[in-house]
Amino acid sequence: MVDYIIVGFGIAGVSVTEELERRGKTYLVYEDSSQKASRVAAGVCNPVVLKRFTMAWRGGELMDGAISFYKGIEERLSQSFVDELPVLRRFNSVEEENLWYEAADRPVLREFLSENILKNKNEGIGAPFYLGKVHKTHKVALSQLLSSYMAYMKAKNSLIEEPFVHDDIEILDNGVVYKGVKARHLIFSEGYGMVQNPYFNQLPLVGNKGEYVIIKSETLRLKEAIKAAFFIVPLGNDLYKIGATYDHQDKSKETTEAARDKILKKMKEVLRCEYTIVSQESGIRPTVRDRRPLVGTHDTYKVLHLLNGLGTRGVLMGPFLAKQLLNSIEKGETLEAEYNINRFA
Structure with a gap:
């Protein structure tokens, strides 16, 4: 008997698992390494859309919490995964330089975009125009983090490395049973693998x-x-x-x-x-048509839940969304409409 079964262990999966650890919940994770998006991602934690010089969805709000979350994992595993990494935007024209100045003056971007543009001093880089610097950005070594966390779970018998068979789920009124293991709740965090999930594959996951x-x-x-x-x-x-x-x-x-x-x-x-x-x-x-995450509970089976659709900024959004999902399960808090899966009901 465990509190949770988690299916899939990319950014969404580790976000849920670590949040459960902090809440003192028991869990069993199933992972077959079939989805690679989290492991190959560059792991840059950056709240700014550098193509258009705009703030990413909730970027500034989520930034500090995300870095604190990953540093907490460093402490748990006694390893280092997070480093400050400034990001430089290479301008292609004087017009882009002027757009940067305008963006850096906006209140929502002011703490992240330097108002002083830089001249390139690296002979290995060709930059005929100036460079803009983004503050407070970090790099998370995702592949190393996921591998180390899996070793941690394996040592405490909380990891099963095999494909998950959806047809073998037995759904009860107060939980689920899967291959002899009973859990109060089951959370799917399968990334693009969700297209094979019979309980949630009607959602518009594009990929x-x-x-x-x-x-x-x-x-x-x-x-x-x-x-x-x-x-x-x-x-x-x-x-x-x-x-x-x-x-x-x-x-x-x-x-x-x-x-x-x-x-x-x-x-x-x-x-x-x-x-x-x-x-x-x-x-x-795992991207979604409306470019918002997929978070919530199945409309019929209230013990089945989902955290998915983190797209290109999963490293930034995962910790926040995992906390919101567990608050909705454990405390009955209402998920916000813009990322709640019931927007597609």
């Missing part, structure tokens, strides 16, 4: 495929992330992650030559250094 290229360059020497056509994120040891692409049509798990060529073609405009390609990664992000 888009993102691919990254990992390069090695001993002369680039970036200490910040650069946002140009794609992000360039330093990983340490002269390694850099570049991406990601967006493809709404291809739902395959394999990397593609077309995505690699697209990334490298765009990077020719930015990189002025020698580099070698080390690897390529891909994952399908």
Whole structure:
């Protein structure tokens, strides 16, 4: 008997699991590593949409809580996953520089966008115009965090590494039974795998495929992330992650030559250094048509719940949404309409 069964362990899954830990709840996690989006994500925690110089959905509100949440996981596991990482926006024109000044003067963006634009001093980067700096941004080493948390759960017998079979769920009035384990509640956090979930697959989860290229360059020497056509994120040891692409049509798990060529073609405009390609990664992000998360409880089976649709900013939104979902389950609090799944009822 446990309080919760959790299905899926990406950003949504670890957000729910850690929140349960903090509340002293027991749980059992099922994870088959079929969904890669969280593991390949760059992990940049940034509240600003740098394409348009606008605030992401609840970006400023969620930022401090997200960083505090991941630092709490560092303390639990006695490991380091979170680092401050400034983000520099490479301008393409004088017009963009002027738009940056206007955005930095808005109250909602003032604490994040520097009012002083910078001249590029890195010879490995081509930047004919200036750079804008975003404050308070961080990088979360997601793959390392997820692997370490899985080891922690495995040591306490709270992790089952096998595919979850939806047809084997027995739903009771006061809980569920799955393969001999009874739980008061079951939370699905399956990412794009939700399209195979018979209880929630009617929701408009679209999904888009993102691919990254990992390069090695001993002369680039970036200490910040650069946002140009794609992000360039330093990983340490002269390694850099570049991406990601967006493809709404291809739902395959394999990397593609077309995505690699697209990334490298765009990077020719930015990189002025020698580099070698080390690897390529891909994952399908769980995105929703209205660009809002999917959080809530099944309209018929009140012991089945969902946290999904975190899209491209899951690292920022996951901790907040996990807390809201558990407050709705444990305390009866009403979920806000803009992310509650009943908006699609």
